[in-house]
Amino acid sequence: MQVKTIIKSTLLACLLFTSANAMQELVRGNGAEPATLDPTLGEGIPGSNIMRDLYETLMTEDKEGNVILGQASSYTISDDKKVYTFKIRENAKWSNGDPVTAHDFEYSFKRGVDPKVAARYSWYFKILGIKNGAAILEGKKPVSSLGVKALDDKTLEINLHSPIPYFLMGISHVTTAPVPKKIIERYGKNWTKPANIVTNGAYKLQEWVVNEKIVLTKNDMYYDKAKVQIDKVTFVPIPEQSTELNRYKAGDVDYTDELPKSKYQSLLKSIPNEVKVLGRVGTYYYYLNMKKKPFDDVRVRKALSYAVNRDIITKKVLGTGEKPAYTFVPNIVSGYTAPVPEYATWTQKERNAKALSLMKELGYSKENPLKFEILYNTSEQHKRVALAIASMWKTSLKGSVVVSLKNQEWKTYLEEKKSGNYQVARAGWIGDYNEASTMLDLLTVGHSSNSSFYENPQYDKLMNIARSTTDDIKRNKLYADVDSIVARDMPIIPIYQYSQARLVKSYVGGYPKVNPLGAIYTKHLYIKK
Structure with a gap:
């Protein structure tokens, strides 16, 4: 009996040791x-x-x-x-x-x-x-x-x-x-x-x-190292969210980069404890290449921005906690209060009417439409958003805009955007730090991510002053003034403020x-x- 007890105790100890020290x-x-x-x-x-x-x-x-x-x-x-x-x-x-x-x-x-x-x-x-x-x-x-x-x-x-x-x-x-x-x-x-x-x-x-x-x-x-518990981590590149979801369900992936927006509600019902959503310092937007006509004309840029129904994008196309964006800096940024541009106070019907009026003023119509491409990196999410926006422009602007989509894999997309070989390009920026300048600096002259090729001396001057302003309230007021310039000049089209939903x-x-x-x-x- 004593020998058996010792053997059992030894086996149990070994099992517990193995479990505690199993490869994570x-x-x-x-x-x-x-x-x-x-x-x-x-x-x-x-x-x-x-x-x-x-x-x-x-x-x-x-x-x-x-x-x-x-x-x-x-x-x-x-x-x-x-x-x-x-x-x-x-x-x-x-x-x-x-x-x-x-x-x-x-x-x-x-x-x-x-x-x-x-x-x-x-x-x-x-x-x-x-x-x-x-x-x-x-x-x-x-x-x-x-x-x-x-x-x-x-x-x-x-x-x-x-x-x-x-x-x-x-x-x-x-x-x-x-x-x-x-x-x-x-x-x-x-x-x-x-x-x-x-x-x-x-x-x-x-x-x-x-x-x-x-x-x-x-x-x-x-x-x-004593506090690091995961021994091995494998990162797998899966651009398509539906493919990633299938691999997650099959047990091949423990942690997804994203999840298909169309599946969010069903996943929330079937596996609620595995759906994780975080608010993020980031904005999803479209670059408008100001080196290419007619995007050098602010009326074109404003018309295209006004005709985007951000409520439909955030609630119907996405629906995972994103918020409509009318300014570049998201509200989640620490200590920052975003300005409210005039067009954000209009109804979507009013925005559409103003957009159509601008297109007519520019001479565009169903018989003489503005034609261009939307460049985006390969992703179901980006494609869904681009298709929705293209449809909004076609409908709200009465056929005066005709859009085609162009997708590229990540590295090629970056090069196309960097070289200016595009007309309109999808973009997104997640802050490098939790402060408004992490967004606003992108549109300063000489910034490698200023893919709209926007130049405004007043904008750059205010940013230079803000960077060295140590008083938080005064600095954030300067940032709000800069953010208002973005809404006025519209070098980008802010679409929504990010949230991060994954499994x-x-x-x-x-x-x-x-x-x-x-x-x-x-x-x-x-x-x-």
């Missing part, structure tokens, strides 16, 4: 194939989702999006709020065991503004207010003059040209992550391949099969109830089963 794996749907895994060169949500797991910045975010210490163990701010001094964690390491140093951050920041590198997010270092950032981007000063300097291996000093209230929030963005100089110099453009890459975040890259999967495994060199299996723990930027790090998740 997660499969995340990720929309599109990322363009790159180089944080300096990256852009777009698909890449950011992965790079947040691979790299860690000086400041990072907790699971609810609050800014906390990351690779920095502490920091000090000068009395004039223009000099930030960061201490790098003594136990911060790259995945190959090398220490992460202040020199890595200095190299990364300067690489980001180097015109020879041509990073898509180079503008970001300008809006962070780093000394000489703007002059370097304009070719007026050398890269070496950027106000970022390693004082020693573990001390980084960043000088700003003026106080920037959102600076700490801003440097939590993955664009400001360190990159390994010696690895980049050794492998060049191939440094992000699985055999070559080193990372400093909670995960490291194990496998990358283009258009199939990107596999990350836990980084044993990460200073906070997450009930055995996945740690998913937040609040996260305005929608930045979900795998290190904050865990498997409950």
Whole structure:
């Protein structure tokens, strides 16, 4: 009896140990194939989702999006709020065991503004207010003059040209992550391949099969590895939401990037605990290429904007918590009150009538229609919205507008938009930090995401004043004035304020109830089963 009891106890202990130490794996749907895994060169949500797991910045975010210490163990701010001094964690390491140093951050920041590198997010270092950032981007000063300097291996000093209230929030963005100089110099453009890459975040890259999967495994060199519970995460690019839903139902995916809007209500009834919805600092909009006629005429831009029935888009086409957008900055932004443009107070019937009047004034009619394409990246959601808007324009404008749709895969879409090879293009922007400038900066001259090619000196002047205004109330008032200029000049058509609806299996723990930027790090998740 005693022997049997001992054997049973031993078996039970082994089973409990095995269960407690079982490999935790997660499969995340990720929309599109990322363009790159180089944080300096990256852009777009698909890449950011992965790079947040691979790299860690000086400041990072907790699971609810609050800014906390990351690779920095502490920091000090000068009395004039223009000099930030960061201490790098003594136990911060790259995945190959090398220490992460202040020199890595200095190299990364300067690489980001180097015109020879041509990073898509180079503008970001300008809006962070780093000394000489703007002059370097304009070719007026050398890269070496950027106000970022390693004082020693573990001390980084960043000088700003003026106080920037959102600076700490801003440097939590993955664009400001360190990159390994010696690895980049050794492998060049191939440094992000699985055999070559080193990372400093909670995960490291194990496998990358283009258009199939990107596999990350836990980084044993990460200073906070004891708190990381998911051992392996696989990101799968699935552009079509219906396909992603089928794979989710089949058990191939634990966490979707999105869900089909048409299925939202039925999913809410059948699996309510697995439907997750977050409000987000972001706006879905259409770019109007002002370098192409007739979109250089504000009357065309206003007519097209007025004739979009945002209530139908948000309630009928989407229906997952989105809100109609009449301004660029969403209401969810911390401390911000959006202006109410005059056209937002009209009924849709009044907006349609004004739009038709403008088209007639311009000489467009059913017999002489305005013809153009809507460019969008491959996605059922984007197609549904584009079809709905095209129908609204056709009906409300009495045939004076004829629209065709053009879809491209993610990388090609980005290039078409960047080069200006389009007339009207769908776009969306999720804030890089929770402040109004994260949206409004996109329409400043020289911004790489100003795909409308909008130029307004008054707009840029107000943005420059706002960035250095430390009083929150005054700064947000300036932002509201800038937002009103967007409504007046209509370089974009704001359509709706984002919400993020996705499916997450009930055995996945740690998913937040609040996260305005929608930045979900795998290190904050865990498997409950």
